[in-house]
Ligand SMILES: Cc1ncc(C[n+]2csc(CCOP(=O)(O)OP(=O)(O)O)c2C)c(N)n1
């Protein structure tokens with residue numbers, strides 16, 4: 001018998017990740033590894049991984065990676081890409097990392113139109129540190145730091161950071177996707193492929209926001225988590241292309 | 250001559266499975282189920298159901314966050 005799904009070349013074999021059962025990080029990691037192989041990019045890629053649950057991503061991807069201080073991924077990615085424009089540069093970040101402590105780096109690297117790709121995992125909480133409220137947490141969402149639910153009068157409103165940066169001239173491609181169903185996972189792969197190609201074609205900044213399950217901190221089972229993404233999280237953060245400047249340059 | 254129908258078989262790497270159930274939920278022909286047994290990590294792993302035919306749709310490998318599943322064909 002022949003194997004239909006080969007193990008992705010740029011993903012380490014026989015390593016069991018530390019991610020919780022049903023965590024969206026694992027699905028997105030696999031997609032990224034598959035695309036680095038399919039698009040023949042792995043050998044010239046430098047990945048930047050964040051503080052957050054993906055902090056150990058360098059143990060899983062079989063590519064060169066560098067660890068960023070919390071939120072500083074796109075500052076490091078800027079340095080790498082400017083010094084070595086021939087390399088393919090990828091910053092992988094969570095919503096606490098990218099849209100709280102790293103807001104300045106995110107906004108200014110996007111506004112400068114730095115020519116790398118950002119994979120933005122939005123799970124509406126700080127996963128790694130125990131499910132605290134993130135800027136992306138929903139109104140009334142109960143977290144360990146909003147035990148009665150997020151209250152706009154005190155905590156503000158869910159931050160739509162990908163929508164904000166998608167308005168910038170330097171941002172060539174921005175899309176919001178999710179990994180809540182087979183159909184949405186297929187679209188996630190397509191969107192990341194487009195973002196990667198945007199970088200290969202040197203068109204500018206590209207960012208893909210992925211609505212991603214954190215069953216552990218949401219205190220839901222994995223199937224409920226998928227439904228919550230579809231019925232609740234994507235109501236606040238609708239899926240779709242936010243900007244697409246391919247073909248305009 | 251009639252074309253021979255492809256045969257598919259799904260294999261679960263039992264010890265790497267975290268029992269998240271996503272493959273079980275999304276496999277339409279219900280080829281996969283959750284085992285009553287635990288693996289070494291303490292998870293109820295996914296297992297193929299005897300007598301159910303896998304159709305090679307690759308949905309299970311698409312949703313699995315942990316690259317636990319292999320689909321073979323002949
Ligand atoms: C400067 C600094 N402040 C705080 C922390 C603690 N910290 C580690 S991860 C994290 C939040 C991670 O959340 P997110 O970026 O949403 O990623 P997730 O874990 O959900 O994937 C925090 C606050 C840190 N490592 N460094």
Ligand code: SF4
Nearest residue numbers: 019020023053127214
């Ligand atoms: S805490 Fe949440 S984001 Fe972190 S590994 Fe577990 S499920 Fe994934």
Ligand code: SF4
Nearest residue numbers: 276303304306307309
């Ligand atoms: S390939 Fe399709 S039919 Fe076969 S086990 Fe996977 S999901 Fe089920």
Ligand code: SF4
Nearest residue numbers: 266267269270272313
């Ligand atoms: S999706 Fe993967 S990890 Fe989850 S139960 Fe199925 S085989 Fe196990």
